[in-house]
Amino acid sequence: MALMRTRTIPEATVARLPIYLRSLLDLAENRGAMTVSSEQLANLAGVNAAKVRKDLSYLGSYGTRGVGYDIEYLLYQITRELGLTQDWPAAIAGVGNLGRALASYKGFSERGFRITALFDILDDVVGEEVGGLIVKHLDDLKEAVNEQGISIGIIATPPMSAQEVAERFVDVGIKSILNFAPSVVNVPPDVNVRKVDLSIELQILSFYQQRTQAIATAREANRRLNIPRPL
Amino acid sequence: MALMRTRTIPEATVARLPIYLRSLLDLAENRGAMTVSSEQLANLAGVNAAKVRKDLSYLGSYGTRGVGYDIEYLLYQITRELGLTQDWPAAIAGVGNLGRALASYKGFSERGFRITALFDILDDVVGEEVGGLIVKHLDDLKEAVNEQGISIGIIATPPMSAQEVAERFVDVGIKSILNFAPSVVNVPPDVNVRKVDLSIELQILSFYQQRTQAIATAREANRRLNIPRPL
DNA sequence: CCGCCTTTGTGATTAGGCTCACAAGCGCGC
DNA sequence: GCGCGCTTGTGAGCCTAATCACAAAGGCGG
Structure with missing residues (x-):
């Protein structure tokens, strides 16, 4: 050492x-x-x-x-x-089911991440209050980022919009993006994207589960054929 | 090949x-x-x-x-x-913010995963309708699993309860678990657990962001001291 | 203050994945 | 039916990470 x-x-x-x-x-x-x-x-x-x-x-x-x-x-x-001595204000884009859950998720604040702004583009969502914040229009992103020093962008939109939102985040200088949309986003090399894809995790589970079931089924088939199972 | x-x-x-x-x-x-x-x-x-x-x-x-x-x-x-030719009915335990979002998350059904049951233990949640399903008490897990052939368990409880829920899942024969609670769960080796921890992802982003900022700050400090930057 | 017990820190080894680079294979146009 | 251009399939080398195993170091009891 x-x-x-x-x-x-x-x-x-x-x-x-x-x-x-x-x-x-x-x-x-x-x-x-x-x-x-x-x-x-x-x-x-x-x-x-x-x-x-x-x-x-x-x-x-x-x-x-x-x-x-x-x-x-x-x-x-x-x-x-981990850089957790300072706080990193974060913004969520996309206030659907997932965005709302994330906005009210206590795990973030408990671990020092403050969600300080919510954005959407739908008229019937913009202006609504969610988790103590008023949803703003995505066009007002730059202003909010500058005012609040937002450094992390969270994408919780449908997959179609993810790339566009990512580009907007990049445009206003955000270097860290957490992407919940099930799609790949391309960003410049100095921007860090992490992705969380809920259904991919299930698909991976499915793979391993199917595998063990297939093995069980094969054993069963062998048993029926009276083929002694190898060790 | x-x-x-x-x-x-x-x-x-x-x-x-x-x-x-x-x-x-x-x-x-x-x-x-x-x-x-x-x-x-x-x-x-x-x-x-x-x-x-x-x-x-x-x-x-x-x-x-x-x-x-x-x-x-x-x-x-x-x-x-991936074993996606058959469907894998899934159950969610914990109907808080996150559980609700997951229950209504369209990405699951679009990819062939049906959430067929919701469980909680709080009296004011049990019986409620969420995303077209009636929330059942966790005590009724076994019955529902047998009836619906549930093969995947999703944990969306607070971290304290995660281990207990995992054990209940294991007891009723579930071999695939997706854990959203920010805690480690221990299960027998034939059970597959995958975890999704939302704030860990943010903490990892924080690490890399802090790193690049530290570099920028160091450069800045050097500049002020009139020390020529190497290279 | 000495020896024993515990636990760290780390060199060495092994395993797993990633990338490169290129031969082999295929289709298409002539 | 032949050659050319494109794209695959994969061996080889490299790099990162995991595991092992053990010497070094600290504390504590007597």
């Missing part, structure tokens, strides 16, 4: 830091623990201990051998590394 | 098949195309062409050199591979 000046945290590690953060918060708030071993943290986060240690080592090695990690300090380190 | 009897499709490929599926449907329905090259499909799916070809080769090589892939046939193959 010592001079871990290679300030490149692997992507896979970055994706796990929020899970550690959540586990640590749980430990600190609900169980009043002071320290945690990589083994414990691994159990809570659903990964293995070696991975936890390696991941944390990228932050610079804050553990004590024979004891574990100081929870408070670790919380501080991860929070800082 | 030929004897691609190794019926092991890499996980990464499985995760992309739904994206190809979506792109192909778009091509077939909206543009009436008959064939597609790996290059085109790659553009639509936001990946590179070699990856498309390698992925499709795991299905057994259905392309024609010099021409491309027959869209109809490819659709059939992917649909079958």
Whole structure:
């Protein structure tokens, strides 16, 4: 460790830091623990201990051998590394079912993300109040972004509109986009898009489920044919 | 290719098949195309062409050199591979903001996933009608699962209840779980859990955004100190 | 203050995916 | 029926991430 000046945290590690953060918060708030071993943290986060240690080592090695990690300090380190010491106002475009749910989703505010503006283009939605905010027309995006310092754009529109919304976000200088629409959006390389596709997850589940069912069916067929199952 | 009897499709490929599926449907329905090259499909799916070809080769090589892939046939193959030729009735546990949005989310039904039952434990929610379904008490899970052949369980509860709901799902024989609660759930190894954590995605965006801002700030600081920027 | 027990930090190894590059194959026009 | 241009299928190499295994380090009891 010592001079871990290679300030490149692997992507896979970055994706796990929020899970550690959540586990640590749980430990600190609900169980009043002071320290945690990589083994414990691994159990809570659903990964293995070696991975936890390696991941944390990228932050610079804050553990004590024979004891574990100081929870408070670790919380501080991860929070800082993830950039959660400052807040990132976010805007949602598309106030349909999903947009509304996201606007009222408590998980965001609990984790320091404030939704500060909602946008749509339909006349019967613009002006409506949702989750304490008045829905604005997408044409007023730039103004709101400048006023509120919005840095994250959330796309919750139908797939057809996703690309256009993404371009509008990019135009007003937003560099981080979370896309819930089931479509691919193209953006310049300096813009970061993450996507959450609800039905893709179900399709992946379907694949694995179908696979295990197919195996069961094959076994059954073998059994009926009186072919002894290989080991 | 030929004897691609190794019926092991890499996980990464499985995760992309739904994206190809979506792109192909778009091509077939909206543009009436008959064939597609790996290059085109790659553009639509936001990946590179070699990856498309390698992925499709795991299905057994259905392309024609010099021409491309027959869209109809490819659709059939992917649909079958993903197990989407049969339908997978799904149940949602937890009818809060998120559960309601998911229950009315059209993306599911459009892709062949029917939500056939909603469950909660709160008296003021049980009995309510949401998205055309009457919310049942979680105690009636087994009955509904047996009657409707439910094979996928969706957790949309607060994090505290997620583990308990997961166990109930497992008890009634559900092998595929989609977890929207921000918490890790432990299940037996033959049960497949996928998780969607909305705020983790934002936290990951925050990491990369903070990183680029930090770089910008450092540049700015250097500029002010009149230190010439390297390169 | 010494030795034992626990737990970290990390080099080495293995596995999995991605990308490249190109030969092989196919259709089409002449 | 032949050659040319296009596109696939895939081996090879590379890179990232996961896992393993163990020496190093700290704390604590006696």
